[in-house]
Amino acid sequence: xxxxxxxxxxxxxxxxxxxxxxxxxxxxxxxxxxxxxxxxxxxxxxxxxxxxxxxxxxxxxxxxxxxxxxxxxxxxxxxxxxxxxxxxxxxxxxxxxxxxxxxxxxxxxxxxxxxxxxxxxxxxxxxxxxxxxxxxxxxxxxxxxxxxxxxxxxxxxxxxxxxxxxxxxxxxxxxxxxxxxxxxxxxxxxxxxxxxxxxxxxxxxxxxxxxxxxxxxxxxxxxxxxxxxxxxxxxxxxxxxxxxxxxxxxxxxxxxxxxxxxxxxxxxxxxxxxxxxxxxxxxxxxxxxxxxxxxxxxxxxxxxxxxxxxxxxxxxxxxxxxxxxxxxxxxxxxxxxxxxxxxxxxxxxxxxxxxxxxxxxxxxxxxxxxxxxxxxxxxxxxxxxxxxxxxxxxxxxxxxxxxxxxxxxxxxxxxxxxxxxxxxxxxxxxxxxxxxxxxxxxxxxx
Amino acid sequence: xxxxxxxxxxxxxxxxxxxxxxxxxxxxxxxxxxxxxxxxxxxxxxxxxxxxxxxxxxxxxxxxxxxxxxxxxxxxxxxxxxxxxxxxxxxxxxxxxxxxxxxxxxxxxxxxxxxxxxxxxxxxxxxxxxxxxxxxxxxxxxxxxxxxxxxxxxxxxxxxxxxxxxxxxxxxxxxxxxxxxxxxxxxxxxxxxxxxxxxxxxxxxxxxxxxxxxxxxxxxxxxxxxxxxxxxxxxxxxxxxxxxxxxxxxxxxxxxx
Ligand code: SF4
Numbered sequence: 117x118x119x120x121x122x123x124x125x126x127x128x129x130x131x132x133x134x135x136x137x138x139x140x141x142x143x144x145x146x147x148x149x150x151x152x153x154x155x156x157x158x159x160x161x162x163x164x165x166x167x168x169x170x171x172x173x174x175x176x177x178x179x180x181x182x183x184x185x186x187x188x189x190x191x192x193x194x195x196x197x198x199x200x201x202x203x204x205x206x207x208x209x210x211x212x213x214x215x216x217x218x219x220x221x222x223x224x225x226x227x228x229x230x231x232x233x234x235x236x237x238x239x240x241x242x243x244x245x246x247x248x249x250x251x252x253x254x255x256x257x258x259x260x261x262x263x264x265x266x267x268x269x270x271x272x273x274x275x276x277x278x279x280x281x282x283x284x285x286x287x288x289x290x291x292x293x294x295x296x297x298x299x300x301x302x303x304x305x306x307x308x309x310x311x312x313x314x315x316x317x318x319x320x321x322x323x324x325x326x327x328x329x330x331x332x333x334x335x336x337x338x339x340x341x342x343x344x345x346x347x348x349x350x351x352x353x354x355x356x357x358x359x360x361x362x363x364x365x366x367x368x369x370x371x372x373x374x375x376x377x378x379x380x381x382x383x384x385x386x387x388x389x390x391x392x393x394x395x396x397x398x399x400x401x402x403x404x405x406x407x408x409x410x411x412x413x414x415x416x417x418x419x420x421x422x423x424x425x426x427x428x429x430x431x432x433x434x435x436x437x438x439x440x441x442x443x444x445x446x447x448x449x450x451x452x453x454x455x456x457x458x459x460x461x462x463x464x465x466x467x468x469x470x471x472x473x474x475x476x477x478x479x480x481x482x483x484x485x486x487x488x489x490x491x492x493x494x495x496x497x498x499x500x501x502x503x504x505x506x507x508x509x510x511x512x513x514x515x516x517x518x519x520x521x522x523x524x525x526x527x528x529x530x531x532x533x534x535x536x537x538x539x540x541x542x543x544x545x546x547x548x549x550x551x552x553x554x555x556x557x558x559x560x561x562x
Numbered sequence: 563x564x565x566x567x568x569x570x571x572x573x574x575x576x577x578x579x580x581x582x583x584x585x586x587x588x589x590x591x592x593x594x595x596x597x598x599x600x601x602x603x604x605x606x607x608x609x610x611x612x613x614x615x616x617x618x619x620x621x622x623x624x625x626x627x628x629x630x631x632x633x634x635x636x637x638x639x640x641x642x643x644x645x646x647x648x649x650x651x652x653x654x655x656x657x658x659x660x661x662x663x664x665x666x667x668x669x670x671x672x673x674x675x676x677x678x679x680x681x682x683x684x685x686x687x688x689x690x691x692x693x694x695x696x697x698x699x700x701x702x703x704x705x706x707x708x709x710x711x712x713x714x715x716x717x718x719x720x721x722x723x724x725x726x727x728x729x730x731x732x733x734x735x736x737x738x739x740x741x742x743x744x745x746x747x748x749x750x751x752x753x754x755x756x757x758x759x760x761x762x763x764x765x766x767x768x769x770x771x772x773x774x775x776x777x778x779x780x781x782x783x784x785x786x787x788x789x790x791x792x793x794x795x796x797x798x799x800x801x802x803x804x805x806x807x808x809x810x811x812x813x814x815x816x817x818x819x
Pocket of ligand 1: 598603651767769770771772
């Protein structure tokens with residue numbers, strides 16, 4: 117198969133990317149405007165309504181106090197994960213096919229983390245006091261509680277965001293320099309400032325490669341640790357269905373699964389809307405990511421089995437009650453079956469190379485996986501709380517329109533941000549593609 | 563070397579006590595005799611009056627968003643007409659190893675020197691973690707801004723905070739009464755006697771099902787009642803170390819006394 121972008125030249129790559137970024141048709145603005153409008157109406161206004169009226173506008177109620185917002189929180193952290201894996205882990209292992217897609221995947225990580233952070237605030241009862249969760253010196257001498265998993269969430273996501281941002285930026289510096297040469301107007305000065313005086317000397321390339329390697333190694337453990345910490349929010353409690361030792365690997369696997377599915381969706385949309393992208397995002401990438409998804413789906417299925425079986429083996433009345441509620445009670449039994457269909461049965465078709473190489477099939481498959489992974493979090497988070505220990509308090513949870521609208525709105529926010537970002541920052545790594553293209557003439561060093 | 567190790571060990575052990583206290587000043591305990599409770603809900607009403615609990619209106623009450631810190635759980639046994647109802651009043655159990663405390667990121671809930679699990683409303687940011695971790699589901703959340711109608715706002719207890727929207731709250735064992743009793747005892751230069759502190763629910767209970775006191779004091783009524791063979795802790799197997807003792811006679815053959 118075509119493993120490398122073909123028929124490209126150094127100049128061609130530059131021109132392609134610049135055209136992609138600067139030549140924006142009215143259609144694009146129309147679509148962007150539509151998504152921004154949707155974000156305002158589906159996300160911002162309901163949230164303002166919720167802040168003014170109180171958390172009571174949600175369907176939450178004691179004991180089900182972690183609802184769709186937390187589901188979305190975990191889901192978007194998951195979406196963030198694949199970007200890091202692609203850009204960092206594959207950077208270290210020097211996997212060649214990562215180059216063309218790493219930048220867009222990493223951008224997705226960053227934007228998803230912004231959505232995540234906002235879900236934390238949306239979920240809070242008093243979001244205007246959010247800064248109390250940061251350990252900052254204050255005259256009241258109140259510190260944050262370092263035994264709380266929620267505290268570590270703040271750290272984990274903060275670290276993740278900062279290091280992803282720095283890693284992404286370091287990778288972009290050479291691109292900024294080359295862009296500043298071939299653009300005009302505000303872009304020129306902007307890119308020039310962002311390129312930090314990059315000249316492309318041997319020493320600079322050397323340092324850049326070193327820094328990228330350092331940050332890639334720094335971020336790599338975060339792929340595992342961030343979602344483990346998110347899973348401890350649940351695993352540290354004693355609620356049946358939450359208190360699972362398997363949660364850390366289970367969440368990480370699920371995160372990567374949904375993350376890769378999200379990457380495929382984004383790449384496919386890019387390919388469909390910008391034919392130019394077809395030169396860079398190749399079917400070969402689909403093939404590779406398809407293999408990843410297959411492996412992750414199988415691991416995920418195994419861990420799902422373990423989650424249920426360990427609960428069943430515990431054989432306490434509350435665990436059994438929880439499993440019965442989650443798997444065998446009417447609406448959730450269907451959801452559970454659908455989740456298994458989406459995440460275990462459907463990905464099996466990826467064994468066939470034909471499916472992996474068909475972008476349409478991959479696209480629809482990934483939509484199912486995304487839905488399945490969202491359902492997985494839904495089945496874990498509110499449903500475990502519905503069946504806690506005292507039967508008198510058993511309580512079912514249904515999200516209200518505010519929650520659902522913010523859920524959909526978050527997606528709109530994500531899309532709008534993505535649409536803006538890809539027009540400002542090079543979404544394909546120019547210098548790394550050039551490495552693929554091959555050096556036109558021999559140079560010393562690099 | 564071993565001296566240092568021992569010191570480190572002691573230090574680490576002290577961290578295992580919630581709030582890092584070596585020993586609490588008191589160990590407030592409530593004993594509830596379920597054989598005496600008739601489910602009259604007087605304790606619930608007393609709690610509403612004493613602790614400025616808000617009434618939430620018909621709609622919210624209908625979906626069980628009422629703010630009662632103490633609730634009477636009713637369990638029915640058998641079919642009509644041969645039906646038996648069992649009551650169990652449940653409030654915050656002030657667990658020694660409170661699961662809610664490890665969850666809170668901002669120390670809004672912590673153990674004070676009396677061994678009580680307290681909630682600092684002003685510090686609460688509303689992450690709901692404590693309510694999730696609580697095995698007894700006794701935490702209540704201010705879903706909206708609740709207000710009392712005009713003359714009724716004169717009924718607020720001045721000793722208790724009125725909570726604002728977005729904070730978590732829960733039973734306190736009437737901490738304001740404990741405080742008052744401590745102050746009085748301090749003025750009179752004596753430790754608190756048994757019977758100095760009576761939470762509102764205990765005071766209101768017409769059948770005398772509830773008793774409150776300090777378990778450290780071997781002569782207190784709760785210490786005596788705690789030796790009762792009928793004693794049990796609610797969800798003791800969860801190992802949270804609750805401080806509410808229930809008394810209930812259970813017959814060997816499973817029949818109800
Ligand atoms: S007041 Fe006493 S008898 Fe009435 S419900 Fe409460 S505990 Fe039971």
